[in-house]
Amino acid sequence: MNAPHASKVSEINSTVPAPAHTAPPASPAPETPADPRPAQAPHTLPAPAGPHRPPGALLQDRLAGWVCGLTALHELTERLARTDEVDDALRELLRAGAVLVGARRGLAVLEPEDGLGPDTTVGLGLSRADLGCLETVPRDAMPHAPLLDAAAGPPGGDREAVRPDLFAEPGLDPRHREVAARLGYAASYALPLSAEGAGRLGAALWLYDEPAEPSARQRRLAGLYVRCAAEHLGRLLERHRTRACMTTLYEELLPSRLPRVPGVQLAARRRTGPRGGGDWYDALPLPDAALGLAVGSVTGAGPGAVAAAGRLRASLRAYAVMEGEDPVAVLSDLELLLRLTEPARRATALFAYCEPALRRVTVAGAGHSPPLLVGERRTEFVETSLSAPLGMLACWEAPSVEFQAAAGETVLLYTDGLLHRTGDPADRAFARLHAAAAGVPRALRGDPGAVADHVLRTVLPDGLDASGGVEDVALLAVRFE
Template identity: 75%
Template sequence: MLDIPSRVRVHVEPLLAAQIDMGVCDAIEQYAPVRKPHAMNAPHPSKVAGIDATVPSPAHTVAPAPAAPGVPQAAPPVPADPGALLQDRLAGWVSDLTTLQELTERLARTASLTEALQELLHAGAALVGARRGLVVVEPCDGLGPDSMTGLGLARSDLGHIETVPRDCMAYGRLLDGPPGGEREIAQPDLFSEDGLDPRHREVAARLGYAASYALPLCTDRDGALGAAVWLYDEPAEPLERQRHLAGIYTRYAAQHVARMVEVERARACLTTITEELLPSRLPRVPGVQLAARRRSGPHGGGDWYDALPLPDAALGLAVGSVTGSGPGALAATGRLRASLRAYAVMEGEDPVAVLSDLELLLRLTESARSATALFAYCEPALRKLTLAGAGHSPPLVIGPRRTEFVETSLSAPLGMLACWEAPSVEVTAEAGETVLFYTDGLLQRTGDPMDRAFARLHAAAASVPRPLRGDPGAVADHVLRTVLPDGLDEVDSTEDVILLAARFD
């Protein structure tokens, strides 16, 4: 109960105080719009006996129920103090505001659609007093992403739910109904419903839920986005106050989910563009085996690779990186890679001429960008490579008897000199050796200075187990996991990683 000092206590007439019947959620909506969160409060105690402690019920004074005829009545209760009644109501409002603030803060900190949906399910379950639930995302514009996420439900459980006819499930009725239709669907006792679908009855009995409460996820700008359903183990339904709190929270959550849907679409678009700019498959050339590995950041970077057959059974291998990130860098990467392929077909035997032409094109068409590149003219029958590099890291030769970097000439990146030209070098590999090309992102993701990053890369290549050395893909995987341990090769990073491995027979 709030302790209001006597100097600021509000004096309310008894009759006026008795007529005050302002709902909790009316007060929340009127006096407490959702604002930017400042700090998290301490976590609430766990739920006890099906009652969620995170949503304490405010104290309200209600009229006593009339006694049955013939039953002696007790003495009438002493009228409640109007000031105490007002303080109890204020305490309930403050508790509800605190709960909604904490839950919206947690939701606002989620950085992906999956995290947002999981937080939505957890918060909604706390508000309505449920233990399990699921949320279905199906944007009404049909552009996706479509997903079903469960709380306390395994993937197989979600599969069972999907076998129920869609129009028999609460989420299906919310999503497929007319715009502005049902705003909530409560099924307090599924097994007592006369028209319950037999398949729904079977699935509910298998999964052990007897009641459900569903709310739509929609915004004025994006329309319907999905629906959330919470499941009860026994016949039950949320109280009116819990419904109001869940409705307020769900309306805010729908806006956050809409933003996460846009982010997910942008990431998927960048991923698709990046994949289309790289080779769909590596060529098969006698005498050499190829494998490539790529890790892209969330914004789409400018790292690329290529492998193309050339005349006289030769092979062109290239890796490179364009400065910047995002759609502009991806477009520049596509133009640069396409130009290099054309120059490699015309004069691939001279890698210096290929990179010189590429530098001139970049300077004329992409004057605001620079790029690094490494091109190798490979003759598999002779196991010989002729290399030229422009500001790129040297390749690494991995074999049974040696693990060493190829000594290439030091050169500036493309686009940084008025006229680029650097001598090429020749490398002859032995049978069973693998030449590993890579981009600088592999070194930069380590967070170490460049000399230590090169030492780590060399140690990782030297530690490739002997049984794996016959597979260039296994060699690339081992190097990637060893140089970037603890999942650093999988997490989102601003640095892209490219590995291209060529093993000679």
């Protein structure tokens, strides 16, 4: 269960220092008299050979040791700065801290004092079973508990928790003693994680296999590194919360569930870009057993685009209930509203009036990509008329298109983000989408969700969560029975 030793970084040895009460291994006695000079501190450069040393040599050794340590510190902080996720930053913090304090294992606990989360625990050289075993120890008995429960001090404070020999402590909790013996650690060193503005974020704990503690120099270097890491974690935490908030807001603006309408099956897939965007979809029951289907996209990204998409979707719902049988009238009203209330905003939209009993669909689009009809005998784009996006013309109007679907065929409505994420020109992106739909296996055609998943996997081989996927994607699949 022990992890391999961390590698050496810039002359800092990551191995566990020998405990103070353990005798070093015997070696042949030198012929020369013993050197009266004090022993070297761990991790400093070796002293020059020879019986005599020039004046100031000890100071030079110390300065050289600090230069070596600061160089390593610079490399470790640069590596930390390249992390862009909270969990990745915690793992890098543990790895670098283990090198600095001479430990092999450790864990970082993230518990922001504002209570807004996320709360998480990341281990170094500890399996999930090991972390679960540590969780059975009473919280107040863990070495880092005082750092988690105390009020946050200044980021530059000197608070630390040193337990050089756990089994020698008379008041050690019995459960902690049992877990420490099972996992094979005998000492620990912990530092708080606190950032200016964010307050207390958590604590980092490193575990030693034998009784030991870091030297004063190791503590200073580790303290400097952890302060820098805490500030970086604070920034990542703020970004993580912003993304989570945007995702929640976006989800609340979309339908919580798709309606159940006789004669059709519905499925939807969507993914929000890292900044949050304005792609949306909707499906709502209409009078006379009809169904309204819509997809759209608002220009821009961030909270403004998400809010604008929510307003656009809510307005389209109202117009669809009043005059949904005429998709052109629905989009004309929507264009007028957008032009009067948000003249600087541009949007695309597609609205379809669906009659499931007749398998008939009437569709109109405003600058939006055409629907794709997928069936056993055909896979083709519906030829909608070319039109400008909403908000670009003084008066928008374009003819609608009516088409008939056969039993078992699926209509795909999608946003332009699906095409943009391919990175191809428009004609090649449309060709890729058409080929993906035509290649849906026969066994999957009865499930609109499976059809949507297959199309997404084929069009986007790297997946919707690819790091380069900055565009929103929304896909609505409608299968006629």
